[in-house]
């Protein structure tokens with residue numbers, strides 16, 4: 001079936017008196033196939049439940065996207081930015097209560113509680129269906145219901161997966177259009193029988209006849225519910241990207257992690273980069289960091305060491321699969337970046353700033369008088385006046401941030417000036433190293449190499465980080481975030497650790513990626529950051545690559561392999577030797593305390609954590625005690 005034969009359907013069917021009807025479909029999709037019937041039946045079922053005023057099958061065309069953006073501007077939901085500064089770009093201001101992922105309202109509805117595990121909010125599928133179905137009943141009244149077919153990964157690629165999101169939010173549709181591949185080619189895949197994931201999203205704000213809409217409709221009651229056994233996501237009440245772009249965290253991590261467990265691959269909260277050394281040799285690195293810990297900065301690293309280059313492949317999610325060659329191969333399943341704006345600036349991430357030249361949807365940043373946007377950290381100079389993220393006049397004397405700390409940009413990955421030319425290669429790239437990181441002021445050294453895969457899994461299982469604004473909660477508080485997947489693993493994390501160990505067994509021992517832990521955020525006793533970070537993190541990457549090549553020795557420590565400080569390339573920067581020593585200091589007593597916390601954490605899984613990780617813990621304690629002698 002030629003794509004040109006497929007038509008977009010936008011069929012208004014409001015009754016003149018505004019009462020709801022079971023929507024009519026107008027022209028049906030002219031793509032046929034067994035699963036198209038299933039899709040149409042499902043769309044009809046959701047429409048029957050949610051009672052929208054009209055249905056719009058999204059075709060992913062430019063014209064459609066332009067119309068949706070125009071409509072949102074006309075309705076006061078988006079502010080068009082001054083095209084002289086930011087062509088094709090818009091600002092959305094959310095409701096002040098709907099600014100981040102709501103982890104407390106995020107549920108895994110597996111049949112057995114044990115399959116969700118202690119780190120997830122578990123709820124029985126039947127019970128939660130009984131709770132949310134009444135909320136969805138009539139929830140789209142007066143609104144358009146959009147049917148958005150999307151692909152994660154290039155359409156038809158061997159590592160790609162497809163899904164359909166039903167949503168009553170045009171903001172979500174235009175965001176999904178940036179973050180995924182949307183369009184009728186996906187319907188052709190469905191018609192051809194490719195399995196697909198069902199996702200339903202409603203802002204939960206039905207409109208009565210004649211009622212005027214608000215700029216950011218949402219509901220005080222929120223539910224983000226995942227059904228891993230039936231591959232479904234139901235999200236109610238929030239318009240925030242992490243809760244509303246269901247292809248991203250909900251599908252590409254929570255649901256995909258379950259699919260990966262069953263099929264022998266990994267869905268990870270990782271950036272993906274290609275590092276090219278001065279001789280032109282390329283290496284591929286994936287790195288897991290908790291939300292808002294600098295993943296996008298590392299993904300777009302501009303090395304400060306001469307001759308080195310980084311090409312961006314992805315900034316948030318990697319799907320990783322063992323190949324026949326005994327290596328791991330990874331793709332970035334997304335098509336865009338949904339990044340944290342504050343802290344993204346000329347001096348911290350110039351590539352991101354250049355990426356945002358236009359065609360960007362900003363959410364909750366500040367508006368300049370000239371119709372451009374601003375956020376803390378974008379420029380050193382703070383504008384004299386702004387409109388803050390809540391729409392109020394702001395000056396530097398206001399004593400509050402102008403942009404929300406979790407304000408975001410949504411932009412196509414293709415706009416990144418250093419995107420890898422082959423970033424959409426369907427078969428992915430072979431991984432040379434995996435990095436785990438977090439935001440730790442104390443204890444954790446700048447870089448540490450795992451002794452082998454199992455030790456690497458042990459390190460990943462122990463990642464902890466100070467809380468950021470990306471999720472609701474107290475900023476700064478230390479929380480365990482294994483593999484940076486705590487809020488994103490769709491099943492029991494102890495089984496997830498076991499799955500990582502299994503995947504390692506499928507690799508050729510000499511071809512498995514080497515595993516490292518990094519921490520750019522260690523502070524001295526005086527509260528100062530000990531490491532300059534940002535572009536200078538390339539110096540750590542250089543050491544990692546020299547380790548992969550076997551061209552530099554490492555020093556064994558009780559917690560893993562450390563660099564000799566003289567092997568770090570510090571040409572052109574000055575880091576005092578005392579700071580370097582502190583960056584790599586290992587205090588056995590403090591680490592024994594960390595080991596106690598690890599044991600406490602493992603025990604929350606009631607005996608399910610693999611024995612191999614308990615052995616790693618015992619060996620760590622033994623080495624620390626020896627070091628204390």
Ligand code: OXD
Nearest residue numbers: 101242291292316470
């Ligand atoms: C994100 C997050 O938005 O991790 O990427 O919260």
Ligand code: MN
Nearest residue numbers: 269291292316
């Ligand atoms: Mn993320």
